[in-house]
Amino acid sequence: MGIIDSFRIDGKTAIVTGCGRGLGQGIAQGLAEAGANIFGVGHAPAAAETGKLVEAAGRKFQYLSADLRSMDPIEKIFDSAEEAFGGVDILVNNAGIIIRNDSVDFTEEEWDQVMNINLKTVFFMCQAAARRFLKQGRGGKIINIASMLSYQGGIRVPSYTASKSGVKGITMLMANEWAQHGINTNGIAPGYMATDNTEQLRGDENRSKAILERIPAGRWGTPGDIAGAAVFLASPASDYVNGFTLAVDGGWLGR
Numbered sequence: 531m532g533i534i535d536s537f538r539i540d541g542k543t544a545i546v547t548g549c550g551r552g553l554g555q556g557i558a559q560g561l562a563e564a565g566a567n568i569f570g571v572g573h574a575p576a577a578a579e580t581g582k583l584v585e586a587a588g589r590k591f592q593y594l595s596a597d598l599r600s601m602d603p604i605e606k607i608f609d610s611a612e613e614a615f616g617g618v619d620i621l622v623n624n625a626g627i628i629i630r631n632d633s634v635d636f637t638e639e640e641w642d643q644v645m646n647i648n649l650k651t652v653f654f655m656c657q658a659a660a661r662r663f664l665k666q667g668r669g670g671k672i673i674n675i676a677s678m679l680s681y682q683g684g685i686r687v688p689s690y691t692a693s694k695s696g697v698k699g700i701t702m703l704m705a706n707e708w709a710q711h712g713i714n715t716n717g718i719a720p721g722y723m724a725t726d727n728t729e730q731l732r733g734d735e736n737r738s739k740a741i742l743e744r745i746p747a748g749r750w751g752t753p754g755d756i757a758g759a760a761v762f763l764a765s766p767a768s769d770y771v772n773g774f775t776l777a778v779d780g781g782w783l784g785r
Contacts, residue, residue, distance in 0.1 A: 531766065533767070536765060536766045536767040537564060537761060537762065537765045537766075537767045538564060538565050538765065539561065539564045539565045539566045539619075539620070539761070539764055539765050540564075540565030540566075541565065541566075541567075542565065542566040542567070542619040542620055542764070543566065543567050543568075543569060543611060543614075543615040543616070543617060543618050543619050543620065544558075544561045544566040544567070544568055544569070544618075544619065544620035544621070544622060544764065545569045545570075545571065545607065545608070545611050545618055545620070545621050545622065545659075546558045546561070546568055546569070546570055546571070546622045546624060547570075547571040547572070547598060547622065547623055547624050547625035547655070548571070548572055548624040548625030548626065549568070549570035549571060549572055549577055549580050549593075549624070550570070550572040550573075550574050550577040550579075550580055551577075551579075551580075551725075551726070552723070552725035552726060552727075552753055553624055553675065553720060553723060553725060553753050553756050554570075554572070554580075554622075554624040554625070554753075555577075555579070555580045555583070555753060556752070556753025556754050556755075556756055556757050557622055557624060557753070557756055557757055557760045558570060558580050558583070558584060558591075559580070559583040559584065559587065559757065560754075560756075560757025560758065560760055560761050561620065561622075561757075561760060561761060561764055562583070562584040562587040562588075562589040562591075563587045563757075563761075564761045564764070564765065565589070566589060566619075566620060566764070567584075567589050567590040567591070567592075567615050568580075568584045568589060568590070568591050568592075569591075569592050569593075569594070569607075569610070569611040569614060569615065569618075570584075570591065570592070570593045570594070571593070571594050571595075571596050571598070571603075571607055571625070572593070572595060572596075572625070573595065573596070573597060573598070573625075574595065575595055576593060576595070577593050580593075581593065590614075590615070592610070592611070592614040592615070594606070594607060594610050598625050598647050598651045599643070599646050599647055599651075600646070600651075601650070601651060601654050604651070604654055604655055604658050605658065607655075607658075608658050608659070608662055612662070617662075617666055618659065618662050618663075618666075618670070619668075619670055619671065620670065620671045620672075620673070620764045621655060621656065621659040621670070621671070621672045621673070622673045622675070622760065622764075623651075623652045623655050623656065623672070623673070623674045623675060623697075624675045625647060625651075626644075626647055626648045626675065626693075626727075627643065627644055627647050627648065627727075628644065628687055628690045628727050629643065629644055629687070629689060629690070630686045630687055630730065631686060632686055633686070633688045636688050636689070640689060641688070641689045643689075644689035644690055644693055645689055645692065645693050648689075648690065648693035648694065648696075648697065649692075649693040649696045649697060649700075652674055652697055652700070653700055656672050656674070656700070656704055656715065659672055660672070660704070660708055660711075660713055663708075663711070663712075663713050664711060664713075668712070669711065669712025669713055669714070670712070670713050670714075671713075671714050671716075671763060671764045671765075671768075672704070672713065672714065672715040672716070673716060673717065673718060673760060673763045673764060674697050674700075674701050674715070674716070674717045674718075674775075675697075675717070675718055675720065676694050676697045676698050676701070676717040676718065676719040676775045677690070677694035677697075677719055677720065678719055678720070678721055678722070678777070678779060678782060678783065679691045679694045679695070680694045680695050680697060680698035680717070680719050680775060681698075681719065681777075681783060694719075697717060697775075698717055698719070698775045701715055701716065701717040701773060701775060702773040704773075705772040705773030705774075706773065709772040709773070714763070714768060714769065714771060714772055715772065715773060716763045716768070716771055716772065716773065716774050716775065716776065717774070717775030717776065718756060718759050718760065718763070718775065718776050718778055719775050719776065719777045719778065719779065720751060720755075720756055720778055720779070721745065721751050721777065721778060721779025721780050721782045721783075722741050722745065722750055722751060722779070722780075722782065723750060723751040723752065723753070723755075723756075724750040724751065724752055725753070728750070732750065744782065744785050745779075745780040745781060745782055746780060746781030746782075746784065746785065747780030747781055748780075749780065751778065751779070751780060755778055756778055759776055759778050763776070
């Protein structure tokens with residue numbers, strides 16, 4: 531296989547959570563352009579725009595609306611993806627939420643909401659994928675969307691910081707256990723992206739200015755900036771990459 535061909539994922543099936551917009555949509559489009567059919571998961575009734583982008587790339591798209599605040603939908607997600615496409619090869623855990631509040635005022639409900647979606651569900655989605663990969667006997671790719679706050683403390687987002695630090699940690703743990711079976715578990719840590727999660731920051735002129743001044747690339751990231759990293763980690767080109775969380779941050783962590 532030539533080096534360019536090693537980035538192709540033709541005929542593969544990828545489950546992408548949170549695919550309806552933002553980073554999830556960009557990842558779904560990128561994986562489709564590299565050859566994968568997409569089984570999208572989200573909390574909205576439909577993800578029509580993402581479906582059109584996937585189909586424009588010549589790939590198939592199926593969607594399931596699911597509440598990832600609990601583990602209840604997990605088996606249905608994988609069963610439905612297998613029914614639609616005959617198997618699952620790639621899992622992208624992108625769905626997540628953020629709640630901002632001073633740590634002295636942070637509530638148990640705010641803590642649990644974020645931790646359940648961002649960490650608990652992510653782990654059990656990975657577990658379900660690994661079980662399917664082991665049964666299929668051909669390995670697989672797991673990509674967990676982490677954060678700059680997997681490396682840093684942040685401000686006013688205690689549960690988000692805890693959850694994303696946890697994502698980085700369990701990604702390493704799962705690689706330690708599953709790499710021997712041909713399952714690559716890696717993460718992507720997006721920098722400051724122009725998505726719904728950063729709308730408040732971008733709307734705060736002073737915070738936005740301070741953030742941009744620290745990013746060597748001098749701009750907010752876009753969903754398209756994440757797509758290349760996702761394609762790499764989903765493809766044979768990354769077959770010897772295990773347990774690593776790749777920063778796509780415009781140079782933020784280098785400052």
